[in-house]
Amino acid sequence: MVTPAVRHVTCPTCLDSFAWQETELLEYSPKEGKYNPVVWPDGKNPAKVADARSRWYVRCPNPSKDGANHYLPATYVDYDDPLVIALVGRPRSGKTHLVVAMIRELLGGAAAVASGLSAKALDYHQHVTFKRTFLDTFERGYQLPATMNESGSYLAWLVVEVGAVKRPVVFFDVAGEDFRNPGENGRHTRFLVAAGALLFVEDAPHVLPAFAEPEDLTLDPSLSSPFGANATNEYVQEAVSRLPEGGRRLPAVVALTKSDRLRYLSPADRWLRHDTGGHVHAKDLLAESRDVYALLHRANASSITRLYHEFERCTMHFVSATGGAVGKDGRYRSGTRPARVLVPFLSLLAMAGVLTGADVEGAGR
Ligand SMILES: Nc1nc2c(ncn2[C@@H]2O[C@H](COP(=O)(O)OP(=O)(O)OP(=O)(O)O)[C@@H](O)[C@H]2O)c(=O)[nH]1
Ligand SMILES: [Zn+2]
Known part of the structure; x- marks a missing residue:
């Protein structure tokens, strides 16, 4: 008799590796707020089992016993370990709005369809909460809640499909303050150790305060400081210093968000109007990176420009999550109107080898 090979997986929450076991499949009861043993569908009809399984969980054994109970979707084992995308940026820089706008487009946007990409949620119940808290709020045109991540767990978990490739993607978003003051011995930011790709978020009115509008000054009084905005971004520097080997080999993108503030500034205006239709080309990624770099360089945003040199593959983009x-x-006021939010994600996928083809060959180099 051939015993099936035991699959070892890495848990994105506690980062422990363990041998996958389905001896205790669980079902989440929102009413009771707890996980109970599953009830198998009658007759064990494979189609019904597959459907039910998409909502089942396995408790992570957390071999190092350093966290509260947490659960993985049973379908986790059907895929390779996920690409962990870590969002890094100063507090209030717009990380949450950007990642929510990105996921919204991935799950239903025309650009994702045009790029031949589709995505679905992997963790059923986590997605129900994520949708209610973030996607629906964004859709209705309201500000998203500030990040309050007590356990340092992921924000969203999707499976991205491109052609025959199916790759789970996990987005980690913690409060910017956690990068400088890592609480609980750095537990909130330990996902940095497992990061497979980095999404650095910098805030356009912060590095170019001349383009801040009155609303920005009310939201962030430090922008009107006579010393100008801080050229050093200690949140980014701190996060990079915690990456194994400084993260040099990881694909990295810089998203200059809130670029709606730069809509009358050339060449940002041109990029913001440049609709990629869901397709990215390595040469455009390079041309845009050059323009973002030049702007950041003129603004003395040295903590961000150095990322371009420190990471082997890096691209830079003008984006706006809200418009x-x-x-x-x-x-x-006019609802949320995201611009180009998918471009940094597609660039990361290209650099991570999930998106392939002649168009994206050499992206980020
Ligand atoms: N103009 C403009 N404002 C934005 C944009 N994205 C976010 N904001 C504003 O920036 C502020 C902070 O946004 P968040 O997404 O909560 O920022 P964050 O980086 O996740 O914040 P922390 O979790 O506290 O680190 C909010 O007031 C948003 O309305 C954008 O694309 N354009
Ligand atoms: Zn775990």
């Missing part, structure tokens, strides 16, 4: 600032009532 404009939030009003005093917590709403975006």
Whole structure:
């Protein structure tokens, strides 16, 4: 008799590796707020079992016993270990709005369809909460809640499909402050050790305060400081110093978000209007990176420009998650109008080898 090979997986929450076992499959009961042993569908019809399985969980054995109970979707074992995308940026730089705008487009946007990409949520119940808290709020044009990540766990977990490739992607987003003051011995930011790709987020009005608008100054009074905004971004520096080998080999992108503030500034204006239709080309990624770099260089944003030299593969992009600032009532006046939010993600996929083909050959080099 051939015994099936035991699959070892790495848990994205506690980062422990362990041999996968399905001896205790669990089902989440939102009503009771706990996980209970599953009830198998009648007759063990394979189609019904597969459907039910997409909502089942396995408790992570967390061999190093350093965290509270946490659960992995049973379908986790059907795929390779996920690509962990770590968001890094200063507090209030717009990380959460950007990643939510990105995921919204991945799950239903035309650009994702055009690029031949599809995505679905992997963790059923986590997605229900994520949708209610973030996607629906964003869709209705309201400001998203500030990041309060007590356990340092992931924000969203998707399976991205491109052609025959199916790759789980996990997004980690923690409060910017956690990079400088890692609480609980750095537990909130330990995902950096498992990062497979980095999404650095910098805030356009912060590095170019001349383009900040009155709403920005109300939201972030440090922008009107006579000393100008801080050229050093200690949050980014601290995060990079915690990456194994400084992360040099990981694909990295810099998203200069809130670029709606730069809509009258050349060449940002041109890039913001440049609709990629979901397709990215290595030569455009390079041309845009050059323009973002030049702008950051002129603004003395040296903590960000150095990333371009430190990482072997890196691209830089103008993006806007919301299209404009939030009003005093917590709403975006004309609703949310994201621009180019998928480009940094597609660039990361290309650099990570998930997206392939002649167009993206050599991306980020
Ligand atoms: N103008 C403009 N404002 C934005 C954009 N994205 C986010 N903001 C504003 O920036 C502020 C901070 O956004 P968040 O996404 O919560 O920032 P964060 O980096 O996740 O913040 P922390 O979790 O505290 O580190 C909010 O007031 C948003 O309305 C954008 O694309 N354009
Ligand atoms: Zn775990």
